[in-house]
């Protein structure tokens with residue numbers, strides 16, 4: 001079934017084309033697209049890159065690894081099974097079964113979407129993770145051997161690092177991508193720099209380290225124009241362009257907050273843009289459980305966060321900053337290591353990130369929230 005285009009989606013055609021050019025010119029088959037949360041990475045993969053890749057004859061397979069409790073390898077297998085023709089799946093199952101078949105004892109091996117029967121010697125019975133590995137390898141081999149080039153869109157890649165067996169899966173993926181570099185490419189996205197660093201700094205993952213970084217630029221004025229146009233189409237209301245530009249800046253050019261505000265305006269035609277942004281921000285904060293998360297922060301952590309927001313030019317563990325923090329938190333003194341622990345806690349809980357080297361608050365929702373709760 002053909003999906004109706006989303007009238008609120010602002011296309012990023014140029015970015016999609018430049019990524020597909022890098023892939024088709026064979027500069028690299030591993031592309032890395034990292035940006036902080038809520039910047040539109042997933043929307044870009046699903047609504048811009050995948051349709052454009054398909055238009056150009058590519059097979060695209062999208063996987064969201066943010067599914068706690070499901071092994072990453074099974075998520076990729078399931079995505080391939082949902083996308084590929086049955087004949088390709090049968091071929092891959094047969095190859096996997098024959099790879100696993102040796103002799104004597106019969107074993108039935110379950111993969112997420114299929115059962116592979118095999119005859120195995122007792123000492124050759126595969127370990128439980130060998131079966132999905134063999135099946136996935138066969139699937140990727142079959143994809144590489146099919147007439148169409150394949151692009152894997154691997155979203156929230158950093159979650160693999162948190163999963164059990166994540167390292168073995170990454171090693172296998174790396175080998176397969178190297179083996180099929182002419183036929184299979186991947187675009188990897190992630191939103192937690194700390195978790196991604198854990199993957200890419202791993203000495204077993206040099207292949208990923210040499211992947212090509214793609215800059216993911218913020219939306220510009222075209223975003224606000226597009227939203228204004230869609231709003232007029234849907235409701236007849238007009239946005240004041242200058243005021244809307246200022247509001248977009250004030251929410252850190254965040255597409256989600258602005259678009260949620262548009263939804264509020266569609267539902268209640270009496271509300272202004274500013275009111276709608278306040279309502280949308282409140283709702284998003286509720287969805288994110290920010291009240292609770294904020295409440296659980298210790299006093300020093302909140303002071304460190306406020307310091308980063310208000311005086312980003314002064315490193316929080318410098319002597320000057322620590323003197324200010326001690327005063328704000330009502331402590332005699334604050335050691336550099338205490339500030340470091342506080343920063344780690346803030347990063348772990350999604351309040352602070354280190355995208356640009358030093359600690360910063362990239363999520364505009366948190367920025368707005370912190371300002372309101374000063």
Ligand SMILES: Nc1ncnc2c1ncn2[C@@H]1O[C@H](COP(=O)(O)OP(=O)(O)OP(=O)(O)O)[C@@H](O)[C@H]1O
Pocket residue numbers: 008009010011012035036037038039040041042043044190191255256257259260
């Ligand atoms: N190009 C766009 N046009 C219109 N709205 C957009 C666009 N990109 C993102 N948005 C809005 O922002 C929301 C968040 O985008 P998305 O989920 O793609 O961000 P993300 O970077 O993947 O975030 P996360 O890291 O949290 O997964 C979308 O649900 C949509 O409302």
Ligand SMILES: [Mg+2]
Pocket residue numbers: 041042043155
């Ligand atoms: Mg996403």
